[in-house]
Amino acid sequence: MPDDLSVTPTEALEEAQRLLDEDRPFHAHEVLEAAWKAAPPPERELWRGLAQIAVGITHVRRGNPRGARALLGRAADRIETYSGEEAPYDIDVPGIVEEVREIAEQAERADEGPSMPIRLHLTRRSAGPPG
Secondary structure (H helix, E strand, C coil), X not given: XXXXXXXXXXXXXXXXXXXXXXXXXXXXXXXXXXXXXXXXXXXHHHHHHHHHHHXXXXXXXXXXXXXXXXXXHHHHHHHHCCCCCCCHHHECHHXXXXXXXXXXXXXXXXXXXXXXXXXXXXXXXXXXXXX
16 A cells, blocks of 8 residues: 555545455555544544554454454444444444454454454445335
């Protein structure tokens, strides 16, 4: 990722999700960090928390469950403060917090990290077309 990466919030979410789906959390962190640095002050802690989640997942993948648990816990706490309001860009704050806490618990139970692929969905899943 270039040091001067410039993406819109929507582009950052889409690219970070793609990278997470490809099990490339460190690269997702780079994208989310760029969004964090460019975010307006009221959104910075949300983006910072999202970037920390990606780093926490990187720690899980690299076999550092203690570091992963600590970072994922702090990140979940940070973004959870956005739960009481409508999160910008349709970010699924409650869903992310729940998923991140589950990942942290899995890392705590098994030093090798979660046995399942991590699928962190950053935005709300649509119910599909009305039918």
